[in-house]
Amino acid sequence: MLLPRFEYHEPTTLEEALKLLSELGGNAKVLAGGTDLLVRMKQKIDRPAHVISLARIPGLKEITPRNGHGITVGAGASAATLSRHELLWDRFTPLASASSRLGSPLIRNRATIGGNLVNARPAADLPPACMVLNATVKLKSRSDERDVPVAEFFRGPGETVIEPNELLVSVNMETPPPWTGGAYIKLAARKSLEISLVNVAALLTLKSAGGPIVDAKIALGAVAPTPVRAYAAEQVLIGNKPSEKLFKTAGETGVGMCSPITDHRGTMEYRCMMIEVLTKRCLSMALESARSWKPLK
Ligand SMILES: Cc1cc2nc3c(=O)[nH]c(=O)nc-3n(C[C@H](O)[C@H](O)[C@H](O)COP(=O)(O)OP(=O)(O)OC[C@H]3O[C@@H](n4cnc5c(N)ncnc54)[C@H](O)[C@@H]3O)c2cc1C
Numbered sequence: 001m002l003l004p005r006f007e008y009h010e011p012t013t014l015e016e017a018l019k020l021l022s023e024l025g026g027n028a029k030v031l032a033g034g035t036d037l038l039v040r041m042k043q044k045i046d047r048p049a050h051v052i053s054l055a056r057i058p059g060l061k062e063i064t065p066r067n068g069h070g071i072t073v074g075a076g077a078s079a080a081t082l083s084r085h086e087l088l089w090d091r092f093t094p095l096a097s098a099s100s101r102l103g104s105p106l107i108r109n110r111a112t113i114g115g116n117l118v119n120a121r122p123a124a125d126l127p128p129a130c131m132v133l134n135a136t137v138k139l140k141s142r143s144d145e146r147d148v149p150v151a152e153f154f155r156g157p158g159e160t161v162i163e164p165n166e167l168l169v170s171v172n173m174e175t176p177p178p179w180t181g182g183a184y185i186k187l188a189a190r191k192s193l194e195i196s197l198v199n200v201a202a203l204l205t206l207k208s209a210g211g212p213i214v215d216a217k218i219a220l221g222a223v224a225p226t227p228v229r230a231y232a233a234e235q236v237l238i239g240n241k242p243s244e245k246l247f248k249t250a251g252e253t254g255v256g257m258c259s260p261i262t263d264h265r266g267t268m269e270y271r272c273m274m275i276e277v278l279t280k281r282c283l284s285m286a287l288e289s290a291r292s293w294k295p296l297k
Contacts, residue, residue, distance in 0.1 A: 001042040009052045014140070017057055017167060022142040024050045025164040031055075032076055033110035035103070036119045054114075060169065063088075070174040075114025075167070079126075083108065090296065091175050093289060094129035094201040097184035101125055104193045114168045117153065120160045120226070121195075127154065127227040128201040128219035129184050135173045139166045147172070151219075154226035177215075179206040181289025185282045187274055189265065196222045197266045198274045202282040204237070204290045213237045218250070218283075223258035223275055230254040233279065242287050244280070251279035 009028075011017040021028060029048035031037055040046040054060055060076035065087055073082070073095075082088055082099035089096040102108055102116070102125045116126040117137060130150040137153055139146050139162055150171070153160050162168060176182075182203040188194035199222055205215035216237035218230040233254040240246055260271035 183285035
């Protein structure tokens with residue numbers, strides 16, 4: 001399949017890229033890893049007259065810790081880089097884990113976090129992980145910039161709040177408090193190169209290693225037109241002592257917050273069952289991780 005004709009731009013600074021976007025706007029598409037865009041262009045779903053590559057813009061791939069307070073992940077950081085990042089595994093586990101489950105080694109080498117979020121597929125791996133970590137995205141245009149919580153970024157399948165003249169430049173997260181642990185589970189028909197049937201990210205904060213839950217975050221993917229923060233299920237957990245029974249109740253509550261579809265990958269009923277089972281399992285994994293929390297060396 002051949003790509004349709006387009007004009008290719010390779011800006012070497014962020015300012016140049018933003019100027020191009022402000023001039024070309026809706027006639028242009030940003031190219032990061034290309035694992036979504038080029039497929040859609042070959043299938044003639046997207047036919048941009050201009051393609052603006054981010055490849056030569058310095059700094060967009062960098063991951064920068066902020067003195068123990070948080071982390072800034074450049075929009076161009078690849079899933080492979082995220083899945084190998086020690087600090088992400090230690091403090092932002094759901095994101096490192098979700099990155100390690102995206103696609104295959106070849107896809108992970110190209111696929112970026114920015115592309116995964118802007119592409120906004122309901123079953124994508126990184127959005128639920130970003131949501132439980134309370135991540136915000138920095139959106140820049142030539143004249144403005146704004147920070148949007150990832151939980152408010154998605155509008156529907158393939159739709160986000162980003163404007164045609166804006167670039168997603170980074171994903172920012174505060175470091176979760178002590179005694180926090182997280183996990184990510186992806187259910188798919190195969191172990192790699194497969195879209196999620198259901199995915200779950202969870203983050204639990206305990207008062208102490210053996211103490212009650214003081215904060216909880218759960219996000220679910222492939223269960224609605226956009227990824228879902230399961231706020232009601234989180235409320236079931238907060239203030240209570242962690243237990244299998246409590247996690248089961250949270251899983252049951254999570255099901256009520258979703259509207260999964262039946263498709264060739266699985267039925268609505270199967271997805272509902274899996275939301276319950278996987279939420280419980282993911283919470284147990286997050287608990288184990290929270291209980292083994294250690295200060296960084
Ligand atoms: C074989 C295969 C397997 C896959 N498996 C998975 C999987 O398991 N899980 C999963 O979640 N996804 C999967 N994907 C989808 C894809 O790999 C990911 O969504 C990937 O993260 C997209 O990133 P990218 O850098 O390639 O984006 P691109 O294709 O370059 O861009 C995607 C979209 O985002 C826009 N965009 C990109 N970066 C920016 C930016 N910084 N600012 C503004 N707009 C931007 C582009 O204009 C385009 O509309 C798979 C794709 C393929 C081809």
